[in-house]
Amino acid sequence: MKDEQDKLSNKKVPQNNIMTSIDAFFTSSPIKGMLQQMDNFFGHAFTEASLPVETRETTGEFIVICKLPGIKKEQITIETFDRYLTIGVKNEEKLETIDESSSYISNSYTMKHQKRTIPVPAYVKLNALQANYRDGLLQIRIPKKNIKQIKIDD
Numbered sequence: 001m002k003d004e005q006d007k008l009s010n011k012k013v014p015q016n017n018i019m020t021s022i023d024a025f026f027t028s029s030p031i032k033g034m035l036q037q038m039d040n041f042f043g044h045a046f047t048e049a050s051l052p053v054e055t056r057e058t059t060g061e062f063i064v065i066c067k068l069p070g071i072k073k074e075q076i077t078i079e080t081f082d083r084y085l086t087i088g089v090k091n092e093e094k095l096e097t098i099d100e101s102s103s104y105i106s107n108s109y110t111m112k113h114q115k116r117t118i119p120v121p122a123y124v125k126l127n128a129l130q131a132n133y134r135d136g137l138l139q140i141r142i143p144k145k146n147i148k149q150i151k152i153d154d
Helices: 002-010 015-027 029-045
Strands: 053-057 061-067 076-081 084-099 104-119 130-134 137-143
Touching: 053 104, 061 084, 084 137
Parallel strands: none
Antiparallel strands: 053 061, 061 137, 076 084, 084 104, 130 137
């Protein structure tokens, strides 16, 4: 039994060689390029996945404020369903580059579609909401339902 253990311990591969091989595999040119592309895609794909939204409440209104710099009014959609308000932004860009010296034409098209759903309280009138967009700031005002104050007698 002891002889078998001695034989197994003598046949161990140094861990340093395995780690060097793994490092070499992932840093070689074809794999490194593919991994860099994956890092670029996943690193930038979700950086702006959510629209910045702030909610406020006054005595008569529930207010939703969304900062959308550089977005045109036509790119914004507002939808309501049950007790939810959804703000959507659709941004399309088309770019054509023409290099006349080499007769090279490059076309690129990108589209980003972002949505943010905000729950709203049950005591607001969603059907009476008003939206205003000015200088990159979307402001949605939702009036509250009439609240009846009850006087407490002594």
